Amino acid sequence: MMCNLSALRLAACVIVLGSLATAASASDILIADAKSQPESLTIAPGGVLIVGSASTPFIYKVAAGATTADKFVDASAEGAGTFFFGMLADATTNTLWACQLTPIPGSTPVKRHTALRGFDLSTGVQKLRWNLPDENSTCNDFALGPDKALYITDTANGKIFRLPAGGSNAELFIEHRVLNGIDGITFLDGVLYVNNVVFNKLYRIPVDAAGKPGQPVDIWMDQPVKSPDGMRAANGKIIMAEGGSGRVTALTITGDKASVMVLKEGLKSPTAVEPAGDTIWIAERGAGRAVSISMPKW
Numbered sequence: 001m002m003c004n005l006s007a008l009r010l011a012a013c014v015i016v017l018g019s020l021a022t023a024a025s026a027s028d029i030l031i032a033d034a035k036s037q038p039e040s041l042t043i044a045p046g047g048v049l050i051v052g053s054a055s056t057p058f059i060y061k062v063a064a065g066a067t068t069a070d071k072f073v074d075a076s077a078e079g080a081g082t083f084f085f086g087m088l089a090d091a092t093t094n095t096l097w098a099c100q101l102t103p104i105p106g107s108t109p110v111k112r113h114t115a116l117r118g119f120d121l122s123t124g125v126q127k128l129r130w131n132l133p134d135e136n137s138t139c140n141d142f143a144l145g146p147d148k149a150l151y152i153t154d155t156a157n158g159k160i161f162r163l164p165a166g167g168s169n170a171e172l173f174i175e176h177r178v179l180n181g182i183d184g185i186t187f188l189d190g191v192l193y194v195n196n197v198v199f200n201k202l203y204r205i206p207v208d209a210a211g212k213p214g215q216p217v218d219i220w221m222d223q224p225v226k227s228p229d230g231m232r233a234a235n236g237k238i239i240m241a242e243g244g245s246g247r248v249t250a251l252t253i254t255g256d257k258a259s260v261m262v263l264k265e266g267l268k269s270p271t272a273v274e275p276a277g278d279t280i281w282i283a284e285r286g287a288g289r290a291v292s293i294s295m296p297k298w
Contacts, residue, residue, distance in 0.1 A: 027279075027292040027293075028289060028292075029069065029291070030068075030069075031060050031062075031069045031288055031289060032056070032288070034287060036053045036055060037286075038272075039052055039053070039083075039283060039285055040085055040087040040099075040272040041283045042088050042096070043089060043274050045091050047065075047276070049062040049064075052084030052085065052087045054285065055083060057076040057078060058076075058084075059071075059072045059073035059087070059119075060072055072124045073119055079102045079105075080105070081103040083101055084098055084099060084100055084101070085101060085138075085141065086140055086141035086153075087272075088141075088150075090144060094121045097118055097150060098117045099115075099116065100114060100115045100117050101114045101138065101139065102114070102115075111136035112138065112156075113131065113132075113136075114138060115129055115131045115139065116130045116131075116150075116152055116163065117129050130163065132154060134156070137156050137157055138154055138156040139153075140154065140155045140183055141183060141230055143185045143187055145192070148165035149163060149164050149165055149167075151163075151173060153184075153185050153194065155182055157180075158175055158178075159172060159174070159179065160172075160173045160185070160213075173213060176215075181197050182197075183196065183230070186231050186238060188233040189236070193231075195240065197229055200225050200227065202219040202228065203216040203219060204219055217256060219253065219256055219258050220256060220257050221251070222259050222260055225242050226242055226243075226244030228242055229241045229242065229243045230272030230273055232275055237298070238250070239251075239275055241282065241283070243270060243285070246266055247262055247264065247270070248263045248282055249262055263280070267284050267286075268284055268285070269285040269287075270284050275295060278295045280294075280295055
């Protein structure tokens, strides 16, 4: 924008530029600092952005319209090296679901005890804790199913756990060798989909009338993806972060095939997405930021 006119018009131009700067900063939020490594994020009622950290024991909250993050949950008493992966706000139960990971001291290679934690969305007070059962586990992400249960991925062990609505203990839903490296999880039109961050795959998990899972079905994608991570469903699509390629993509599923459309590229290790109305929020782990883009008009 050129602004070399009269003083009055120059003042008006300054106001316009100031408004543009404010709008830009509102969609590009530094979470504590550039080393905070926001691995996952979610939107709570009222447009509150909640962001986890993969380098600190904190969960952060960003008020609607704010450009700075405040500490919301402090897990520093859990042990040295504690950090967070998945974040999911469940407005119906006023619960923030979070994946907490704590290294086991002296283990080589590093092993981690991980836990599903549920916090009050308003206060951050703990409501539930369930420790994953294996000696070494990676609670990574989760999705709410049509049955209102919470489905939880364990990357290290190729498992999905299911926490029934109102329950306090999760149960093994499925364990399968092709799920070793499982990461993102979502339901699209009531159908369960997961991805594999190690082998760059997308799978559908068929579920029968009794709620029992079947053999994972490989979904062929029409272009390569690299290190697929967090994903969420919106407007009949799956929106997915690709940490290895620096992209956010949209998948259109037709049978056992998926058409891949790039929505944003040039990001530094995007690891999570969260659709919210006409906006898609992105956790840009490599830059310590939460950024947003407009939802496409499909």
